[in-house]
Amino acid sequence: MEKRVYDFTEGNKDMKALLGGKGANLAEMTTLGLSIPLGFTITTKTCGEFFEADGKFPKGLWEEILEHVKTLEKNTGKRFGDTKAPLLVSVRSGAPISMPGMMDTVLNLGMNDEVAEAVIGLTGDERFVWDAYRRFVTMFSDVVMGQERHAFEKVFDRVKEKEGVEGDTEVSVKGLKETVEGQKKLYRMLLKEDFPQESMEQLRRSIGAVFNSWNIPRARTYRRVEGIPDSMGTACNVQTMVFGNMGWDSGSGVMFTRSPSDGSKGLFGELLFNAQGEDVVAGIRTPIPIVEMKEQQPHLYKELEAIAETVEGHYKDMQDMEFTVEKGKLWILQTRTGKRTARSAIKIAVDMAKEGLIDKKTAVKRITPNNVDQLLHPQFDPAAKEEATMLAKGLNASPGAAVGIAIFNADRAEEHGKAGEDVILVRPETTPDDVNGMVVSQGFLTQHGGGTSHAAVVARGWGKPCIAGCEDIKIDNSRNLFTVGEHTVKEGDWISVDGTTGEVFLGKVAKIETAFEKETELIQALEWADEIKSLGVLTNADNPEDSVKARQFGATGIGLTRTEHMFFDQEGEEISRRENVVNMILKSEVAAPLLRQLDAAKGGEEYDELKKKADANKDVQEYLQALQNILPFQRKDFEGIFEAMDGYPVIVRLIDPPMHEFLPPREELLQEVTELRCRGAKGEELEEKEYLLRVVESLWETNPMLGLRGCRAGLMYPGLTEMQVQAIMEAAVNMKKKGVDVHPEVMIPLTSHVNEMHAEYEKLNKVAEEVLAKAGIDLHYKIGTMIEIPRAALTADEIAESAEFFSFGTNDLTQMTFGISRDDAEGKFLLNFVDRGLLPSNPFQVIDREGVGQLMKMCVDKGRATRPDLEIGICGEHGGDPSSIEFCHLIGLNYVSCSPYRVPIARLAAAHAELDHPRKK
């Protein structure tokens, strides 16, 4: 039979899967020689067996537990129910992956009426005994027996009320004893049995409850959010109790070996005297910062420092430890890798690498893309903050700036959040039951609790701004509002929370970007990442400003310049670009077919005649003139971009959207014309609108995404893409003359057939050569294509005959491969499908490797079969998503391109991909 129970001396930290994080660490720490209360662990596998047996102990388990209890009794010299040396234990869950506060715990197990009296006799400490008993009854009733905890706490509250005190420690011994009696009575009333006095029975039931707690809704919710499989199960740790509530020379504390908030060296944590661990985490009383111990209890502080160094040296990472001081003696209850803010994570990783504790690769690997994302979270504009009304200041529990409507309850927060609204969840304090509302909120604001309270821990984990313990605000939950002095914030009112400073503001405060250049540790880590990664990281930028910013973020070129906006008016230009575009489109009705004929006739007999006809045609001339009018503007735009990207490649995508996007919307015109007609309008006003409507209708498409756009427009509107390429190449020439190192690459969108690619290539290459010949300048340029239509991927071997580079447009590729129009689908069914598990994730955020990814892989292989040195990248939104970047690395792309703000994340993710799947030999 497989071993189901491990003594702490039998395990080690690598046995997390079997012993859970807590159990493995207790074992590891025991081996490490730290003073750990004795105990044993029941494996996670047993949890599975327990569920398979429909919530019953599998055969042999109880006997194995009994043996370990016997060993425990022998080693501690205490025994369950013994009146001389009674054994009290804690029973705790401990999953392989840390799930803070999500699982239930029973403390002081072994307590009963007889033991209570006996311990009082032995220690003389009545207060401690009755307080421990009170806690045990409450927890056992709640956690093990499934009763409302609240009802049991109420018994205590009534005693406090009677005695006229507020704090737990102020209650008299008599009051504590009364509480225990009252709670036992309540237990009997609710459960039709006496509170169990038999310790082994208490233990048996508690272990079952720990296992069962794996499946309570809040645990399930947390796992779903975090993507933890249900099959993992929890271990159960049974450990000798030590007591932080054994008077004022006792206490319980938590500490981090470095700051979880900013990563600075030194102990960080809190200690609550005369209290058990749960009191610290619950944030009921406000604890004392550990740093104050340095002077108050220098001996204890030194001891903690030494332990911190030992565990960091051992675990090579910052540790989050729980400890208890029992009558002056320090016991370590737990150590685990500490959760931390992004800033802290980055600083710790870089510092530890510099300290030689870990190597650079490990440092880079330790920093998650999410860390970088958080560090680059927008912060509030200082000027805007200056002018905003500050309501209150609380604990800066998780950094970043968030703006949203105040919502006072998790369920309603979920409702509003899912409806797409920005929500700030405002709660007295949060509990794991609030997780559903927290998931969708922009940030949290709690009235109570400290830096290790539930809200704070969750917020840092998820990278959301949080202000905790903001006691200035008075929450009235029954009326869904809070007041601060004269101000009242009602549900639905806008507030802004600055998790970095702890300030709460009325209304919406404008945010600004974070100052990347000041993040020296991040910059250091990213430099290490650059040394590691094999993928290039380019950026999507449409103007010089974004290009400059992207370079600062570390982009080494532009993977996508969209040219659409260049057809719209720009501030401060005398001539309207848009008017010319509209005119071009209107004239194209006559001009385009004629010019296409002319193109086709080149070299043929009819050419001269057609040429004469075109030259004489007013529409043709106006059409061509409109294009010529736009040319200088585009050239100017490109010049700025080339200058900003001096030395790096710039990939410019030719015009992509359907032409009707440059005209007024069909519905608007339809309404206007209907109104004009209804009003009996006549003459020019009506005719003009009618004409425009007619043109819009003629351009209108049922499925514009799959319509006349991309290279199709280039092939149907003669001169359009030629004009763009002329502008690009003239800009390149002009900049080169000024000494800029230019690398223009022209990208043809929406290719589906090699013939389209070939026809556009021939045409555009000719224009480019003409510009260069005219300028007498030699300059390397490329013409390639986006791969965004499934057929292009399927026939990449053919397309690579003409295309000199590929760039995956995974937005469109996903739309077509999935047959899903993103504009329509996300709200209508896609997110619902993700929620229901019908889709593993939103394929527009994370590349669908099985489907879209399969096509991409095929495309890469086929493209390189034709042209082995084919440069292939990605410029869809996925280019900034870590999982997708990993996939791009796996299939051998040359680079990813993403928005400037995603560039640092992409650099890191690319390094992770290389570390996990080395491409470099």
Next chain:
Amino acid sequence: MEKRVYDFTEGNKDMKALLGGKGANLAEMTTLGLSIPLGFTITTKTCGEFFEADGKFPKGLWEEILEHVKTLEKNTGKRFGDTKAPLLVSVRSGAPISMPGMMDTVLNLGMNDEVAEAVIGLTGDERFVWDAYRRFVTMFSDVVMGQERHAFEKVFDRVKEKEGVEGDTEVSVKGLKETVEGQKKLYRMLLKEDFPQESMEQLRRSIGAVFNSWNIPRARTYRRVEGIPDSMGTACNVQTMVFGNMGWDSGSGVMFTRSPSDGSKGLFGELLFNAQGEDVVAGIRTPIPIVEMKEQQPHLYKELEAIAETVEGHYKDMQDMEFTVEKGKLWILQTRTGKRTARSAIKIAVDMAKEGLIDKKTAVKRITPNNVDQLLHPQFDPAAKEEATMLAKGLNASPGAAVGIAIFNADRAEEHGKAGEDVILVRPETTPDDVNGMVVSQGFLTQHGGGTSHAAVVARGWGKPCIAGCEDIKIDNSRNLFTVGEHTVKEGDWISVDGTTGEVFLGKVAKIETAFEKETELIQALEWADEIKSLGVLTNADNPEDSVKARQFGATGIGLTRTEHMFFDQEGEEISRRENVVNMILKSEVAAPLLRQLDAAKGGEEYDELKKKADANKDVQEYLQALQNILPFQRKDFEGIFEAMDGYPVIVRLIDPPMHEFLPPREELLQEVTELRCRGAKGEELEEKEYLLRVVESLWETNPMLGLRGCRAGLMYPGLTEMQVQAIMEAAVNMKKKGVDVHPEVMIPLTSHVNEMHAEYEKLNKVAEEVLAKAGIDLHYKIGTMIEIPRAALTADEIAESAEFFSFGTNDLTQMTFGISRDDAEGKFLLNFVDRGLLPSNPFQVIDREGVGQLMKMCVDKGRATRPDLEIGICGEHGGDPSSIEFCHLIGLNYVSCSPYRVPIARLAAAHAELDHPRKK
């Protein structure tokens, strides 16, 4: 050096590629012992060399020709320019593929002033000599020297005018001589040289001209239409002249060995006395039907019959022969496989198989899908014909019924035809120069010409109705109209032509389907095809009537029943289906999310509460009631279909289109609401429209093709597809109880991810099992999916885990794989791209094998890897296209499904696929 010139005795019929069709056949016939005028052939390869040498004779060619001329002179005992026995020859083109009337010919070569006088001296037949000379000068000037033929004919016309005669044969000898003199003078004037008297020079120039004629525009147009490669080249045949114009005991004729019109046995053709071959084809004089020869010249007729039997026995196919009678002696000039109508093709193939001349496979192979298509062409409704105004009757030159606007010129016909209008091209007679207009016309009507005129031959080849020689109509080309008695038909007026009867009608005459059941030869051929083919042929049918018809056409099941129309009102039903559907959609706003929650909660704790909530919700109840109201109608519809398809599978596709298609169009509502508001309307009228508009807007999608439809609707509208499956299975049960052999298959549309398939499968299978359990009936059914989204094809291995069958929806699959919305694209750019050669063909008509086909192949392989016996078919429009059917055969599909009228074609195409690529061992 490669041999460039072959004597007729040196070649055979298998050398078409080298000697051209005409040359190979002349050689074959020579070997066969028919009386063929002696001659030789210059190879097609030489034509290529000629063009490579920029229109010059390659080195050595002339010497080789000279040798063959010498042989010819020796064997005929005649010599070029000899005054005793002068040699006259014809020089003709002859490409490997027959291109009727497209290539130029020179006759009577060798004639000159001296020879003319000599031959007159020898034969005393002045008329013949001058007539032949006249023809030679005309042809040589036109074909070889590139002069306007018309100008030379005018010389002859002036002579006729002077003499006051009309027919060529009425002109006096003097007049003919005068004509020759006049023409030679004209030649000198135009070309600044005397008409060449040297025979070898005439020959050299003529051979060059034949080669050059390969590249004249009309030849190129024909090749482009017919898909003949330009590289093929033409051979050049030099053959001793025989003369059909040597008096009234001479003549020229063409004949088919069986009727090219209906395939009946017996000679069919025409003979024109005292005329050369060109006169017959040109339709200038009206020839005498060959059948009349039987009595007029029984000896000649018998000789022709014997020859027909010989060549048919030899070539195993119906032959189209040209012959000349020179002073009573019969010479065969040419034989080739005869062009024929569809009806004729089918009858001849079946007859020949029955006669034992060919085997069944050959017979099936000889019938083209196009033949079947033509035979099933609609004909005019006899009742409608009865009432229509018949204008005239001409020759029934090519069968079928066509309706269109009369257009009097090929270029304008092309214009209108390309604009999507139905056009009947009306011409005095057609020439190869009219091909561009003929391509796009529905049918042709000519005033002149016979059954072998250009219009008739082309019409039969292309399967278009044609009436030729309809002399009743008087065409006035300058005014673009024709008159028949009191009637005037102007350009743009509607007419109807019955190519089967030769009748022309005023206006549009209603057409009806052809009577397939009467086409016994076709039915026979298709039975043979069924024996051969390995693909099943199913049909797309949405109602019992179509199902019955499809069975008659030979369908063995339904591959696609669309259920959408079942949601619309049907004639004579008391309850409105549509109202219920609209109500369901309106109520779904509240009902669907609630019911989805309820579904998700099944088995959970919240279920009871949600159930109570749903039960009490009015919208939910109305939503469910609406579905229940539609159920009995759908059940009734399915019952009818199952009954009609007794014994065969019926694949029913669940609802596919987006819901908004069941509501009024957005634009319509927008206009109505705008108008109502503008008119100051208030109250219920406005509110109702506003409400409807709001719902339509909320359902509105930018790209509905890629939106909430197909299985997505099934997953988002609880109860919808369950209702459909309940209706299908109840209908199946009811029919089975009545003794019908039912095989229902439920098809889920628009699957993109295995999870969707799996979720729908589970849900629907449960409904099906419940229906069967309730009825206590066991019955085999399947649940499968359409493959119409690229991702589904890419992950077919996963999807096949749940799907019990696949059916390719190649319309949508093509749209998504190509990124082309068919609704939008065809007019806007797709047809233009096909025209420009940017796409090889319209991928919505012919499966794109490289792209879409590659996905299909992948899907088949992956699907069968998971489920080796997976049934896979196709139900897109491509299922009725021969090339696509061949592809389906190649990738191993089980069946194709197409519209009832395409079923016979599909059966034949499937047999062809099997013959070309045998799957059966």
